[in-house]
Amino acid sequence: MKNWEKNLRETAPYIPGEQPDFPDMIKLNTNENPYPPAPGVRRALEELQTARLALYPDPEAKKLVEELSAQYRIAPEQIFVGVGSDDVLGMIFLTCFASEKPILFPDITYSFYDVWAKLFRIPYQTIPVDEGFRIRKEDYYRENGGIILANPNAPTSIGEELDFIEDIIKHNPDSVVVVDEAYVDFGGVSAVPLIEKYDNLLVVQTFSKSRSMAGMRIGFAFGSKRLISAIYGVRNSYNSYTMNYPSIVCGVAALKERAYFEECTKKVIGTRERVKKELRELGFSFPDSRTNFLFVTHERVPAAELFAMLREKRIFVRYFKTPRIDNYLRITIGTDAQMERLLEVLREYLRPE
């Protein structure tokens, strides 16, 4: 090791998630939306003034913030936007979890929480979810440096009610409480109405799932003016221009088409409910999903075996080789046709000899 290498911040070696790319594949492994973005996004790209690209984008992404403000009826000063909800959450970790006390989150949840904590040297403690993968709210009634919960949670797909979330906030007036609602539009209950009541609450959402725009990288947070301005303070000390010009104009275009958005989420939910019945008949069990994915285990066949078998058939789902959940598969809800093909392959494989 050379001397200059001692000055490097080391991270766990990164293993990129599988991004298969076969023309005939069925991609149900990264919780993307099977439907394209709203038609207005296409028009926005076509009308985009290329010469405008020579100029810096608006650092405040005002047009995007204003459209979010109009759609969600929240003041612009209470809205933060970033490069996907990962950027939004990363900035929140850096800004809001600067205490010496450990932050708290469930042992089974979005895999980035402990990565951010390690990166920014934030002490943390994970709290086991119960046998049915449910969060126990009482576990969060203890001293801490902050709390982050995904609701609905991933990869469990379980969504909790508003009073559950509010109880946790009520018991933590001295911490910032972050609710990560990446999947909320598929049947979850949002904590957004609580931001006026609790100035220590942040609610984070994304365009990646319900708005079919994972490729554009747009996430946002709602919270008190005090919290939002603190996050912008840190963001602007890092990079004032994170939202590029195409993401601002396309983000606005997507938000304007509320009917299309509602139709797409409704279609995904409809497909999910049909698939649930079929999977149950095939011997699968799973928590009641409020997301665009199912978290399934089979009564007889190990998840790892099913994962490999599906892969052979060019159907990609997600398998976590992680304690407690290594007999589960996370299956994104695709189109009806994609799910029919999945069920066909499963029926064939699981057919009694």
Next chain:
Amino acid sequence: MKNWEKNLRETAPYIPGEQPDFPDMIKLNTNENPYPPAPGVRRALEELQTARLALYPDPEAKKLVEELSAQYRIAPEQIFVGVGSDDVLGMIFLTCFASEKPILFPDITYSFYDVWAKLFRIPYQTIPVDEGFRIRKEDYYRENGGIILANPNAPTSIGEELDFIEDIIKHNPDSVVVVDEAYVDFGGVSAVPLIEKYDNLLVVQTFSKSRSMAGMRIGFAFGSKRLISAIYGVRNSYNSYTMNYPSIVCGVAALKERAYFEECTKKVIGTRERVKKELRELGFSFPDSRTNFLFVTHERVPAAELFAMLREKRIFVRYFKTPRIDNYLRITIGTDAQMERLLEVLREYLRPE
């Protein structure tokens, strides 16, 4: 102050840079390129598959990295890409300056260096440039936790030769040395050839100036595999998907048009050289610029006065109310017509009574 506020990382209150927006204005205040991006960028946007936006972008931005690799003849594993050079530099600060010893940079340079150091709690020491705003290389021959130099430097516009930069690298085998070349394509000398020789060197460039793409947010760094992989490790611990789909395809399109790129930078340099002569005749002096801007002071009229006068005429230039340089203006090189208008206004104002 509420208890939860004690957990916030506080930053200096952010004052956004002036982004004037008048139809008839002449904007020479943020070093943007007056010419539009290469025509291929327009086509890339038109041909962009909107449905592809529903999927996550390639986390490795492989196509963009491969095109940079082809154009600069550098191995893909030696290239890092980010959301503008601010993102690239911010990630480098977080990754490479984790020593307890202070990092070093000039007192007059890009204003974000001390902001990043403060944000990430990196000790730093600024070293005064000389009376003519030149960096003294010997000042960097001392113990340190890292070095960052802009070459050409901003806002001074001064560019140093390759042996000057190499001497600094040679004297610092135990530190990471970063050369920020945001302006290098306008006549500077690049340290890129040195990356094969020194594995502790990083060279950072951007699409914002010479490629007319400030609005797209694309920056990149070249360095040893060891350094580049360490930066990706930190980047991926923060956000694996920073480069959105449009920036990847448009970045590739811009790189492919080398002739257009060379023509634009040549035009800017030509305009700059003509403007220099005219400004000298009007009583201005300035360092010999190797950038797309001039750093000027007038023999008689204070910079603050000229700044305000130009503003009245809807000509926006940059004025820093900062010790040592508060009698200077930073003027971006625009089109010939824009610069002619600037000179006209200055001639009129500075005309002997």
